[in-house]
Amino acid sequence: MERKCSDQKKKRTPSGAAVPRAELTDALYQAFFAEWAEKGFAAVSLERVAARAGAGKAAIYRRWSSRSAFAAEAVEALGLRMAVIEDRGSLEADVTDFLFRLRVVLRHPLVRRILPDLHAEAARSPEMRGLNTRIASQRRAPGAGLLERAVARGELPASLDTKLALDLIPAPLYWRMVVLGATPSRAEVTKMASAVTAGLRALA
Incomplete structure (x- = not known):
């Protein structure tokens, strides 16, 4: 029994591991859009984006290599897609x-x-x-x-x-x-x- 318990402990993810979470990613997207709307893209600060989302800057760089990459994925995920227009008959x-x-x-x-x-x-x-x-x-x-x-x-x-x-x-x-x-x-x-x-x- 003790050996089995020990094996389970070894399989646990370390508490300090950087595991991207979907909810944090969404929060970063929303914070990025808010920063973009307020400051303009050229003045977007990734530090401020992270702070708005309640995260550290490292959380951004684990996900995106640049501000442009961040913008592209944010727009793709939460952007301007419209639903398919159903056939209305005319x-x-x-x-x-x-x-x-x-x-x-x-x-x-x-x-x-x-x-x-x-x-x-x-x-x-x-x-x-x-x-x-x-x-x-x-x-x-x-x-x-x-x-x-x-x-x-x-x-x-x-x-x-x-x-x-x-x-x-x-x-x-x-x-x-x-x-x-x-x-x-x-x-x-x-x-x-x-x-x-x-x-x-x-x-x-």
Whole structure:
């Protein structure tokens, strides 16, 4: 019995071991976004991020090799993904659903402060340009799905300029919320959806 107990003790993880915990990682993500929104990416301090999360700086460097790597993984984990848009039966209904879902994402106060800074950093840094491009692709994926459905229904032609269409779908809402800093009402979003739908049909 004593020998068995001794074996179990040997198998225990030492109390001082650095074991990454999911809850600490999430706390670091949240602290990073708060720091980014408050200071701007160029002024992000990893020491302050660690302090916000109640951790030591070593907790960051055990997980990420650089501030850019930290930003990329944080955005991937907790960033700007939108849920898949279900088939609402028509192009305009799908566009309306897309814009309402995007409005939810863009209403978050951290998102509204981080996105403009991310675009500015992308103009200066190839690493941040790559991150900006990945975020844009995530936002465009649901739009690509609704265009495919519209083509299958016969509402749009297969020859549609998809890249231009994907630029058009979020443009008025993104401009209003991120560039101008205003939040449109549900009635205004519905009106935007009608205008975007008309534009998509005009592209055809």
